[in-house]
Amino acid sequence: xxxxxxxxxxxxxxxxxxxxxxxxxxxxxxxxxxxxxxxxxxxxxxxxxxxxxxxxxxxxxxxxxxxxxxxxxxxxxxxxxxxxxxxxxxxxxxxxxxxxxxxxxxxxxxxxxxxxxxxxxxxxxxxxxxxxxxxxxxxxxxxxxxxxxxxxxxxxxxxxxxxxxxxxxxxxxxxxxxxxxxxxxxxxxxxxxxxxxxxxxxxxxxxxxxxxxxxxxxxxxxxxxxxxxxxxxxxxxxxxxxxxxxxxxxxxxxxxxxxxxxxxxxxxxxxxxxxxxxxxxxxxxxxxxxxxxxxxxxxxxxxxxxxxxxxxxxxxxxxxxxxxxxxxxxxxxxxxxxxxxxxxxxxxxxxxxxxxxxxxxxxxxxxxxxxxxxxxxxxxxxxxxxxxxxxxxxxxxxxxxxxxxxxxxxxxxxxxxxxxxxxxxxxxxxxxxxxxxxxxxxxxxxxxxxxxxxxxxxxxxxxxxxxxxxxxxxxxxxxxxxxxxxxxxxxxxxxxxxxxxxxxxxxxxxxxxxxxxxxxxxxxxxxxxxxxxxxxxxxxxxxxxxxxxxxxxxxxxxxxxxxxxxxxxxxxxxxxxxxxxxxxxxxxxxxxxxxxxxxxxxxxxxxxxxxxxxxxxxxxxxxxxxxxxxx
Amino acid sequence: xxxxxxxxxxxxxxxxxxxxxxxxxxxxxxxxxxxxxxxxxxxxxxxxxxxxxxxxxxxxxxxxxxxxxxxxxxxxxxxxxxxxxxxxxxxxxxxxxxxxxxxxxxxxxxxxxxxxxxxxxxxxxxxxxxxxxxxxxxxxxxxxxxxxxxxxxxxxxxxxxxxxxxxxxxxxxxxxxxxxxxxxxxxxxxxxxxxxxxxxxxxxxxxxxxxxxxxxxxxxxxxxxxxxxxxxxxxxxxxxxxxxxxxxxxxxxxxxxxxxxxxxxxxxxxxxxxxxxxxxxxxxxxxxxxxxxxxxxxxxxxxxxxxxxxxxxxxxxxxxxxxxxxxxxxxxxxxxxxxxxxxxxxxxxxxxxxxxx
Numbered sequence: 001x002x003x004x005x006x007x008x009x010x011x012x013x014x015x016x017x018x019x020x021x022x023x024x025x026x027x028x029x030x031x032x033x034x035x036x037x038x039x040x041x042x043x044x045x046x047x048x049x050x051x052x053x054x055x056x057x058x059x060x061x062x063x064x065x066x067x068x069x070x071x072x073x074x075x076x077x078x079x080x081x082x083x084x085x086x087x088x089x090x091x092x093x094x095x096x097x098x099x100x101x102x103x104x105x106x107x108x109x110x111x112x113x114x115x116x117x118x119x120x121x122x123x124x125x126x127x128x129x130x131x132x133x134x135x136x137x138x139x140x141x142x143x144x145x146x147x148x149x150x151x152x153x154x155x156x157x158x159x160x161x162x163x164x165x166x167x168x169x170x171x172x173x174x175x176x177x178x179x180x181x182x183x184x185x186x187x188x189x190x191x192x193x194x195x196x197x198x199x200x201x202x203x204x205x206x207x208x209x210x211x212x213x214x215x216x217x218x219x220x221x222x223x224x225x226x227x228x229x230x231x232x233x234x235x236x237x238x239x240x241x242x243x244x245x246x247x248x249x250x251x252x253x254x255x256x257x258x259x260x261x262x263x264x265x266x267x268x269x270x271x272x273x274x275x276x277x278x279x280x281x282x283x284x285x286x287x288x289x290x291x292x293x294x295x296x297x298x299x300x301x302x303x304x305x306x307x308x309x310x311x312x313x314x315x316x317x318x319x320x321x322x323x324x325x326x327x328x329x330x331x332x333x334x335x336x337x338x339x340x341x342x343x344x345x346x347x348x349x350x351x352x353x354x355x356x357x358x359x360x361x362x363x364x365x366x367x368x369x370x371x372x373x374x375x376x377x378x379x380x381x382x383x384x385x386x387x388x389x390x391x392x393x394x395x396x397x398x399x400x401x402x403x404x405x406x407x408x409x410x411x412x413x414x415x416x417x418x419x420x421x422x423x424x425x426x427x428x429x430x431x432x433x434x435x436x437x438x439x440x441x442x443x444x445x446x447x448x449x450x451x452x453x454x455x456x457x458x459x460x461x462x463x464x465x466x467x468x469x470x471x472x473x474x475x476x477x478x479x480x481x482x483x484x485x486x487x488x489x490x491x492x493x494x495x496x497x498x499x500x501x502x503x504x505x506x507x508x509x510x511x512x513x514x515x516x517x518x519x520x521x522x523x524x525x526x527x528x529x530x531x532x533x534x535x536x537x538x539x540x541x542x543x544x545x546x547x548x549x550x551x552x553x554x555x556x557x558x559x560x561x562x563x564x565x566x567x568x569x570x571x572x573x574x575x576x577x578x579x580x581x582x583x584x585x586x587x588x589x590x591x592x593x594x595x596x597x598x599x600x601x602x603x604x605x606x607x608x609x610x611x612x613x614x615x616x617x618x619x620x621x622x623x624x625x626x627x628x629x630x631x
Numbered sequence: 632x633x634x635x636x637x638x639x640x641x642x643x644x645x646x647x648x649x650x651x652x653x654x655x656x657x658x659x660x661x662x663x664x665x666x667x668x669x670x671x672x673x674x675x676x677x678x679x680x681x682x683x684x685x686x687x688x689x690x691x692x693x694x695x696x697x698x699x700x701x702x703x704x705x706x707x708x709x710x711x712x713x714x715x716x717x718x719x720x721x722x723x724x725x726x727x728x729x730x731x732x733x734x735x736x737x738x739x740x741x742x743x744x745x746x747x748x749x750x751x752x753x754x755x756x757x758x759x760x761x762x763x764x765x766x767x768x769x770x771x772x773x774x775x776x777x778x779x780x781x782x783x784x785x786x787x788x789x790x791x792x793x794x795x796x797x798x799x800x801x802x803x804x805x806x807x808x809x810x811x812x813x814x815x816x817x818x819x820x821x822x823x824x825x826x827x828x829x830x831x832x833x834x835x836x837x838x839x840x841x842x843x844x845x846x847x848x849x850x851x852x853x854x855x856x857x858x859x860x861x862x863x864x865x866x867x868x869x870x871x872x873x874x875x876x877x878x879x880x881x882x883x884x885x886x887x888x889x890x891x892x893x894x895x896x897x898x899x900x901x902x903x904x905x906x907x908x909x910x911x912x913x914x915x916x917x918x919x920x921x922x923x924x925x926x927x928x929x930x931x932x933x934x935x936x937x938x939x940x941x942x943x944x945x946x947x948x949x950x951x952x953x954x955x956x957x958x959x960x961x962x963x964x965x966x967x968x969x970x971x972x973x974x975x976x977x978x979x980x981x982x983x984x985x986x987x988x
Contacts, residue, residue, distance in 0.1 A: 039835045040915020062794075062802065064743060064787055069809070104790075104832070147832055169915045176905035177898065180919050187665060188892075405750055499830075536783065 004190035007197035008049035009204055012179050016165045017046055020273055023163065024099075024141050025054050026211045027252035031162030031245060032142035034105070034153070034277065041169050042179075043145040047101050053205050056141075057098040061091050063107055067392045070115060071127050072134070074409040085413045087134050092125045095140040105144030106153050111392075113157055116142070120160055159238070162245045164277035211255040218251045224262045231271045237278040245274045393433040406433035443480040444498055444534055444543045445471065448527040450550065450587065451488035452518035460587050463612055464548050465509055467585065471546070472505045483530055484508055487523030489516035490555060494526060498534055520553025521563060524570050531580055544581045545574075547607075550588035551597030564597065571604035582607035640866040644685035645876040648855050650678060652841040656949050657686045658880075659928040660817045660838065662887045666924050667838030668796060668818035670781070670829075670953055677843050679821050683777050684734050689881050692729040693773065700765055701772045701813055702730065710799065710813050733774030735816075737767050737792075739783045746788055747803050748810075763810050768792075768801040771816040781820030782829050789829065792818060793836040831956075835914065838921050839946075840953035887931035894927045896938040899985075903940070903978040907947060907971055913954040922950045940975050947971050 011018060020033045035043050051058045061070070072090030091100070092115075102108065108116075119125050125138040142161060146153070158164075170176050186193040228246045235242075249270035254262045393406040411431035418426040447468055455461040468484075475482045482505050484496035495508045524547065531543040556563040574582060584607045586598035602609035647654065656669040671679050695702040701712045705725045708716075715725060737746065748766035767776070768791075776796075781789060795801045801814035820837065822829065834840075846852055862869040901923065908919045925946040930938045948966050955966065 038914035039832050040917035042916070063790060064747075107786075107790075171909060173902055173905035173909055176908065176916065176919055177901040179916055180901055180905065180923055183916075183920055184923060533783075 004194045005048050005051055006045050006183075006186055007194055007201050008046070008053055009200035010182050010186070010193070010197050011042055011046055011049060012182065013170050013175060014042060014046065014167055016273075017043070017167050020163045020165045021046060021050055021143070022208065022256065023249055023252040023273070024143070025050060025056075025208055026255055027215055027248050028141050029248045030141075030252060031160070031241075031248075032144070033163040033165065033273075034158070034161035035143075035145045035165050035167060036148050037145075037165075037167035038169055039147050041167050043167070044103050047099075047143055047145065050099070052201065053208060054099075057094070058143075059091060059095040059098050059100050059140075061095075061100060061102045063102075063104055065091065065112065067111065067115065068405075070112060071125055073127075074412060087127075089136075090125075092119055092138040092140075093136055096136070096138045098140055099143055100140040101143045101145075103145050104147070106146040106148065113154065117157060117160060158277050159241060161277070163249065163273040165273065166276070207256070210258075211252070214255040214258070214260060215251060217260045218254055218262065219260065220247060220251065220262060224250065224267065227264060227267045228270075231267065232275065235271070235275040235279055237275055239278075242274060242278045246270050249274050392436050394436050395430075395433060403433045403435040406435075407431050443475075444483065444531065444541055445475055445480055446483040446485060446498075446527050446530055446543060446545045447471070448485045448487070448492075448523045448545060448547045448549075449512075450518060450520065450523070450548055451486040451512055451514045453488075453515045454518065454550070454552065455514045455587075457589075460550075460589075460612075461514055464585075464587060465512070467612070468509060468548070469506070472509070481534075483534075485523060485527045485530065486512060487519045487526070488514060490519060490522075492519060492522035492526035494530060498530065517555050518549075518553050519555035520549055520551070521557050521566050521570055522555065523547070523549075524567075524574065525557065528574060528577070528580070535579065542581075543579065544583065546583045546585065547601075548585045548587060549598055549601075550586065550595070551599070551601050552588070552595060553597075567597075567601060568604055571601050574605045584609050586611040588612075640862075640870065641684050641688035642681050642859075642862055643870060643873040643877050644682065644689045645880055646858055646862070646869070646873050647678060647682055647685060648851055648858065649846045650682060650843050652949060653679070653682055653843050654686075655945070656839045656841050657682060657817075657819070658884060658932060659925055659946065661686060661690060661884055662931055663891055663924055663928040664815065664817050666921060666928060667836065668820070669949075670834070670837040670840040671819065671821040671843060672824055672840060672953075673821065673843035674823065674845055677845055679843070680777065680779065683775060683819050687732045687734045687775055689877055689884075690732050691881060691885065692731055694727050695730045695773070697726040697728045699725075701769055702733075702774075703813065704773065710815065712812050733770065735767055735771040735774055735776050737776060737778045737784075739778075739780050741767065741784070741788065743785075743788060743791065746791055747801055763803070765812075766801075768795050768814040768816075769812055772812075772814050774816055776816045776818050778818070778820045780822060782822040782824070786830060786833070789833050793833060797836060831914075834953045835917055837953060839925070839949040841949055842952065883932065883934070886934065887928070890934065890936065891928060891931040894930050894936040894938060896923060896927060896930075899978060899982050900926070900938055900940070900943065903943065903975055906974050906978070907943075907951070910970055910974055911951050911955060911967070913951060913956070918951055918954045922947060925950055940979050944972070944975055947975075 008018070017035055017037075020035070024030050024033055035047075037043055048058060068090065070090050071092055073088055075086040075088035119138050120140070120142060123137060123139040124135055126135040127133070144161060170179060182193075225247070228243060228250065232242045232246060246267065250262045250266045253266040253269050254260065257266070393403040407427060408425060408431075410433055411425055411427045414428075414431075415425060418428070449464065449468065451461075455464065472482060474480075481498045482496065483494065483498040484505060485492055486495050487493070495512065496505050499505075524545075527545045527547070531545060534543065535541055551567075553563045553567055556566045558566065561569075574580065582602075582605045584598055584602035584605070586602075586609065588594055588596075588598060588611070599609055599611075601607075644654070653669070653671055660666050660669060673679060693702075694705055696705050696711075696715055699712065699715055701715075703711045703715045703725075705715075705727045708719060711719065718725060744766065746766050747768060749764050750762070776792065778784065778792070784792075791801075795814040796816060796818045799813060799815040800811055802811040803809070818837070846855065858869075904922050904926070905919055907922070908916075911918075922943065926938045926942040929942040929945050930936050933942070948968065948971075951971075952966050
């Protein structure tokens with residue numbers, strides 16, 4: 001199809017993105033770029049727009065690509081005709097000496113990422129499969145675009161990208177109008193629009209080729225290198241790739257600026273592109289939060305202390321009561337009268353920062369060799385059923401899940417030698433290949449969190465947020481899906497629908513406000529509802545509901561039921577769901593008197609139970625892991 | 632008997648009571664398919680699929696290339712499939728037949744194979760040839776692709792759908808096949824948000840969304856039941872009764888399609904448009920673009936040009952409803968119509984002042 005790509009020079013704004021792309025074109029040794037930004041900000045458009053400006057091709061890799069198409073496979077047609085093996089090139093071959101572009105790179109399947117990492121490290125694609133051994137050069141500029149709200153990239157993969165830019169939509173309405181007009185004119189008549197930018201495009205082309213020419217003469221001085229190293233050290237980046245990338249980037253910047261010497265500004269500009277995503281021990285999300293000068297969540301214990309005091313004055317009277325069960329109504333009445341009761345109109349809420357998270361680093365690397373989990377990727381389970389994505393083939397026969405294409409490919413080379421059996425192709429037992437399929441998700445952690453007013457007492461929310469944060473971080477490493485349900489006031493709400501984006505979880509957690517009554521029953525019901533509908537999508541899912549509560553619910557779902565009686569009814573029902581594992585984290589404070597409702601609920605639901613007070617990292621971890629183990 | 636009838640008769644679009652936003656959304660998409668489809672939030676049994684089928688039935692028949700599996704448009708040589716293009720190149724004249732716009736259903740259980748197409752296994756075995764077995768995207772070319780409960784589809788399949796809808800092309804790179812064909816369709820998805828969300832990235836790529844509810848007004852509900860009864864009792868008579876209205880609407884849409892290329896929109900309204908997007912704090916620029924397209928389609932539908940404030944007002948909620956970011960414990964789909972109206976009015980006042988001055 002005759003493509004009239006949107007002209008590069010017609011893209012308004014997004015200078016950093018355009019620069020990063022140009023730098024890579026001028027100097028392919030930079031090693032590609034990762035563009036992160038909100039949806040609809042011309043990320044893909046910019047990448048595609050490069051195409052007419054350069055002598056390289058832009059090879060797009062669709063998310064749904066199969067391993068065959070990526071690395072290449074036997075050309076069935078030719079092999080059948082010729083009787084000897086013909087290799088059909090995959091995307092990696094096409095990308096050699098070109099640009100490999102992956103949109104939504106953060107959503108790529110893990111096994112595809114592994115291949116990309118391997119190939120980009122060696123510059124070679126080696127194929128050992130179906131009786132063929134073959135290899136070819138595959139040296140490409142990797143360009144990825146993504147929206148990090150939807151999931152993160154593994155740090156290892158992140159490091160593969162030479163540069164990183166973060167972009168946003170334009171905030172000036174007048175500029176937006178210009179963008180709109182250009183885009184519309186383009187959509188109305190691509191040919192005419194592209195024609196009108198022809199001169200500018202030609203100019204750009206000239207600029208690029210001049211800069212490329214100049215690249216050859218650029219001298220990197222000792223001082224340049226020292227500056228580079230010192231910036232890298234300052235930024236606390238991992239490995240040595242950053243140094244190399246910085247050097248190459250600074251060269252390209254100087255070349256684009258029409259110089260053959262590199263100056264300090266060039267190097268500082270290079271740092272802007274090359275260092276952000278490489279800083280050690282911090283995920284890019286944290287860096288960003290620093291950049292937007294939000295406070296470090298762990299380091300402000302002083303502030304927390306003054307908030308809950310009022311609440312404390314009320315608390316003892318509750319605890320003095322020796323018969324909590326009988327006084328349930330009284331208690332809920334009391335809560336109603338508390339200051340936490342929402343005022344009409346805007347509910348009164350408070351916000352607490354996230355408490356110290358427990359260090360969960362050593363957790364969960366225990367290997368699990370059950371078939372459904374396969375290859376140590378917790379979230380990806382090899383499915384024994386015939387559903388799931390077809391990822392590659394095996395000679396092992398156990399599922400009766402024939403991979404016809406691979407079978408034919410396996411049989412093809414031997415057709416010349418085998419006698420015809422009347423069919424076009426003679427397939428023997430040993431040719432038969434089965435599909436290996438992969439299911440995307442294995443674990444779903446649903447957090448059901450109390451966000452009622454009483455959470456303000458004794459830093460309970462701070463600790464709770466800390467506990468959730470540790471679990472979120474773990475979920476990120478394991479690539480589990482997470483979901484956040486909070487209950488407060490009259491209702492429960494799914495704050496975060498099931499997602500892998502820990503970043504979104506983190507932001508929501510940070511902004512989660514508390515206040516109002518405690519509709520625990522609604523919370524549990526909502527949590528179960530989410531799990532049920534996820535199970536509908538993926539029956540092999542291993543869901544786990546983590547309920548964080550003191551059990552003192554004071555709102556029932558049905559008007560004619562008492563909250564606690566109803567709670568236990570719900571607990572009973574949840575117990576019957578054998579597929580759902582539950583865990584209760586009791587946030588009721590240790591004291592002379594405890595109501596112990598959360599504990600009772602845990603018993604009712606057959607859940608793991610822990611009190612927040614006795615919690616530390618190991619305990620949560622062992623608990624989560626043991627539940628997962630029994631799933 | 633009635634069952635047989637129902638299969639062959641489509642309930643008239645103009646006889647559908649209520650659900651105005653959804654009906655308008657569909658009409659505007661038909662006028663300008665580049666708007667990008669409609670996502671319908673709502674309960675079951677609210678006539679979503681009826682409306683979709685009805686609009687396809689309402690429209691006049693389209694010209695298609697005879698025997699072309701993609702039903703290529705013989706008059707638009709830019710979007711022909713490979714086969715038709717070769718035929719044109721070889722000097723063949725493409726034979727034209729008339730056909731109704733199609734509605735293709737995509738079941739939630741659909742696999743990627745079925746959506747994008749796959750290798751024809753029989754052909755591969757018997758003749759050792761790679762032949763492509765067409766998928767749903769091929770069938771949907773130049774029609775409506777209807778996906779009930781789209782939120783329950785696998786994410787990567789929704790991705791594929793939106794990709795094709797945006798590009799107008801389905802590109803297949805898998806299982807040793809590399810193939811592409813035209814896939815221009817209006818995507819209509821329905822979902823009940825309580826049963827799971829769609830990723831925001833996917834939401835953003837829908838042109839419109841509408842939130843429909845069962846009708847609460849008893850009198851209207853009685854009307855709905857009565858009409859449905861009348862239709863099922865004697866569909867012929869019922870269709871006959873609505874014939875004039877159907878034709879009128881069909882003509883109006885036809886005219887609007889013709890007018891659309893000439894509809895302009897002034898800079899001041901584009902600025903209003905951008906200010907709305909900024910005020911609503913939506914991500915990126917897709918919302919702006921959709922709002923402009925939708926306002927133009929609306930003006931064309933009303934038969935005037937250039938676009939005026941009222942055109943924007945009529946479509947703005949559909950454009951932004953699903954693009955709003957939701958905050959914890961604020962009602963998710965809370966579209967601030969007052970904010971939007973005040974921006975539109977403010978700009979209108981400024982404009983009038985300019986004109987007067």
